[in-house]
Amino acid sequence: MSLTRTSLLASRTTRSLLSRRIPHHGTFKQLQRRCISLQALDANQNGRERVVVVGSGWAGYSLARDLDHSKYQIVVVSPRSYFVFTPLLASTSVGTLEFRTALEPIRSRRTKVEFFQAWADRVDFHSKTLTIEEAVEDPWQGRSLVSDRHADASPNQRAQEKQLEVKKGELFDVKWDKLIIALGCYNQTFGTQGVKENAFFLKDVGDARRIRNRLLSCFETAALPTTSEAMRKQLLNFAVVGGGPTGIEFSAEMHDLIGEDMKRIYPDLVKYAKITVYDVAPTVLSMFDEKLSKFAMNHFKREGIDIKTSHHVEELRKGSPVAVQQESNISEADDSCYTIKLKEEGEIGIGMCVWSTGLMVNPFVQKALDGKVKRDEKTGGIMTNERLQVKDSEDKGLVPNVYALGDCAVLEGTAYPATAQVASQKANWLAKRFNKGDIERSKFTYKDLGVMAYVGNSNAILQSSGTDISGRVAWFLWRSAYLAKSVSWRNRILIPVYWAVNWLFGRDVSRF
């Protein structure tokens, strides 16, 4: 049986001591009941090894899908009920595609995985036990994270929370034969003041929905007669921080939305619209050849998108800049817009700041694995060998049967980027090894298949094994590649339908 009876009984006792709301009788009866599902998990195992996969991104989801179900019982643990096809997220955030076309549910008629919608909380390598915390009603569902969800709780509070085991976030244990850690990273805000609270991120589908709603409500607010000219300018001034592919593709998609749809829907307002991309680095799209990144920058220039490199964001807050407040008689209390403060330019009033720069180590890696595994000094990621096996904290050997991949892992001695491509290649490789049982005979190597980015107005850039392509042809290849890469036939049908429908009739601007 997978549940550690003693620990559960212990915490139950603590619970009745701490809370008078719990009836005192029947504790053991309840305990029996609460084990049923894990017993069912054990009963379902049928002699197969159990692989517990933590995370449902490019690494975890791909691995779970590729593993042979006749050989392994696969248990996915993730706070999200779906996998996000991240390359299409920017398209969904402006309505070029509908949100669900970028999603694959972990549970579906076809997949044969067991799934617990839960957070990984603690891990015990000796007893091969993962303690997980249910997350079905998690209020942050669908949003990417910037800080530990327990960040505001003191360590004492947190310990008490764990013992209390309240229904929201109840803990339970799952045993593994093999553990796969693939829970990704959080958004990095570099401690910049106000970013955590006020920026819009773009890593999960809930983020995309927030952006779509905000973008449209900026236009709708600007259309009100109660909105002053000065406020209008601020509301329709959009800042994107981060000149990587995500930031660039989002800017391009937003520019398409404004140029193709907003222009016709709000003809009087489109003159106020402005997009600026900020980056601390001296160039954007640094993973591309200079020729291609120049193409992108020139294309942006022609379309009127400003790229400001070597710029540093110091603060992001609600409300207008002080100077604008005074000049245009805007109330200090009016928080319709945001103010971004740049080291180089001072305060600027904006309608929205989309923040897509940098990754932060996952709090689970930071806290639950600290002192148990070797971690990369620079990124804080979990260090693995070339078989993706996790190294122990003293770097003397390996943690047996524990693997790490995706953005939370670093393959020792390499500098592979934290991309979907690396994550899914690792997942495919590991699944193949598990299925064949030949992991000792080979090593993972990354094969760079190239990079692509959409730059707007049906143009893209593409670089693969020495070939550089830019323009419409690259855009056609961009669309074809992602359509082909889409996981399900469902989405392979829906995506081109939405492309066609939105091209014919325009994007939907209903907001809810």
Place this chain on the structure above:
Amino acid sequence: MSLTRTSLLASRTTRSLLSRRIPHHGTFKQLQRRCISLQALDANQNGRERVVVVGSGWAGYSLARDLDHSKYQIVVVSPRSYFVFTPLLASTSVGTLEFRTALEPIRSRRTKVEFFQAWADRVDFHSKTLTIEEAVEDPWQGRSLVSDRHADASPNQRAQEKQLEVKKGELFDVKWDKLIIALGCYNQTFGTQGVKENAFFLKDVGDARRIRNRLLSCFETAALPTTSEAMRKQLLNFAVVGGGPTGIEFSAEMHDLIGEDMKRIYPDLVKYAKITVYDVAPTVLSMFDEKLSKFAMNHFKREGIDIKTSHHVEELRKGSPVAVQQESNISEADDSCYTIKLKEEGEIGIGMCVWSTGLMVNPFVQKALDGKVKRDEKTGGIMTNERLQVKDSEDKGLVPNVYALGDCAVLEGTAYPATAQVASQKANWLAKRFNKGDIERSKFTYKDLGVMAYVGNSNAILQSSGTDISGRVAWFLWRSAYLAKSVSWRNRILIPVYWAVNWLFGRDVSRF
């Protein structure tokens, strides 16, 4: 110029007296700025009469679409940025269709209406002025309403709010030549304790999204090992209150979801699932012939959906029934499920209660129009003559140039039902009269085109001009009729694509 300068100046003055946050200089400058958009509205009028349409449902949206733009300047005022095609809402609430296929944005490339996303707040029939309150950032966006959004504010507070004119909910005035009141009704809870707070309604797209998420999270919570057998039974026990077409169609769609998808995705859980429809009346679907309503009831019986007529809901609250708490050792504090209390059966633990019974008079009609127009004694609706012209409060004549239609209006001497069919027929008739300028020469009469309802498992019932059809053929006609009725070509393409995709691959169960 449309803005009443004096009133605005007056309230501005009050504002600076009340709030020290507002800088004292530049009030007039700001005033000028704030008028720009209304000046633009005036400039755009080009000698046309201005028709202000309050509401964007079946009545308001249809009218605005049908009016001749060369003759009238049409201004739509609604807190929603879209029209909801209500017959498909039940399908979207379980994922048979995607939410946006039941929506039409008020603004689109094609429509030529002016739009303010705002609430109607006050009306002055003498000066022909409507005071409206902006609602772009309304937190209840997409949800249907059960009580006045200012219900918790005292009249004094409310008066102060109006004077303060805070940015969130700023007021402004629009003048009309013709005013159309078509702002519909709220949900009626008959004062039943806890319904307002705990029930799930189904009148708007946000409601549909809440239901879809809740339905799926009930299954996901039930799948957790920490969930007891007793809780599982409660979570998957669904109550629908109201045996009208909406309640019946929703039950049927939910039954399809469970029988077609949940059965495969949660094979161990489907045995717990149960749907019960409650109604105070002795029969359901009373608008249908006895033969058809019997067909529906027998069909439901075969499918295992209970219909309990002559049942009275007394309370709806969070948590399990007391008896279940004691018997199964469930904590009083555990609010994973709800308890519905029936006069006839006592307390029952349920996962969700969908409430679709009865309409409540709109607070705008109740408050802003009280004493200004004649109102129906029974429903509280606005009384109109057979030309949809609003009667004055003393029943001596008409309020000039003011019309009312949709669920908020009652045509004197008739008992037309509060349906989409009546609303859209009135809208079409009124638009035609306005376009031809011949309203004095004709009268509106309602032509009952019949009723349809989907009853699940590809069966429907249909009754039209003496013909009764039930079963698959009726279902085919049901789908064809609503597809044909869909407003935009966009949705006419997307709807059959979703029907096909979901039939082939199953409904999407991603939750965000």
